[in-house]
Amino acid sequence: MDPAGQSYGRSLPDQFERIAGNFDVHIELIGDVRELYKDRATLEREYAAKLQVLTKKASEKKAKMESLFVLGNDPTKAWSESTLKQSTLNGAYDGIINSMVSSAQDHLNIAEVLTTQVVDVLKALEKKNEEVQKKEIQFFQKLIADRDRTYNDRLKTKQKYDEECEEVEANRQKQGRAHDDRHADRVARQAEQQRNDMLNSKNMYLISTAIANKTKAKFYNADLVHLEDQLRAYLGHVLCLIFMAAFSRIPPGQARGTVLKNSSSCAGLAAESPGCVEGSGHRCGDHPRKR
Secondary structure (H helix, E strand, O other): OOOOOOOOHHHHHOOOOHHHHHHHHHHHHHHHHHHHHHHHHHHHHHHHHHHHHHHHHHHHHHHEEEEHHHOOOOOOOOHHHHHOOOOOHHHHHHHHHHHHHHHHHHHHHEEEEHHHHHHHHHHHHHHHHHHHHHHHHHHHHHHHHHHHHHHHHHHHHHHHHHHHHHHHHOOOEEEEEOOOHHHHHHHHHHHHHHHHHHHHHHHHHHHHHHHHHHHHHHHHHHHHHHHHHHHHHHHHHHHHHHHHHHHHHOOOOOOOOOOOOOHHHHHHOOOOOOOOOOOOOOOOOOOOOOO
């Protein structure tokens, strides 16, 4: 918590549904980024396959033609495979073909890295965040239900108190119409009992009102604030991983290493993104505590 005691939830009170709607968009964005890299991996494999076909054809043609372009149509001296290998022209041609073979393998490696370290990770992230969102919404609905139950209890006690007040008034009017002592005593006892019942109902109404007020304060100033901070912390984590995927660079020949292997490395990136909320009680990349 910063010195001002502010957090995301305190800055945007009672905005859980809007934040949850924003979460929907971010989950959809994860899917879009995942599909983008999935298509990129498919293109890499297709390109590698075409390069492999191209180099295979070139190698077969070279095997048929290399003696002609190295020795000519009618060589006057005996020659062997070693003679062909000694040719700088033949070596240059092999270098061209081998570079294409190597390039094809690089593109296959890139496709594999994109699939295992980006696409699969984002797919798991998408599923995990859908589950998180579902749990957060369920918990929000539980908070609403608990709050409304307290409100309803207060309304019931108020209704009971109003009914008792009406009974007290009815008995007061009966007292005014009672003339003989026998009926007057009985009406007085009923009026006194009704007054006691009314006072008890009043006390219950006051207690339920106090409970409802405390519940309301806790809901808006604590529960909802914490829930919004928690959901926003997840959003920051999502944004971080998307940024990592977006800024990943996998040059040909360097298709090793980890792109999204360790999500804890999100902390530095997400700290500069809107998803990192100071005072939320969560570090970017960390998961809020389980309930």
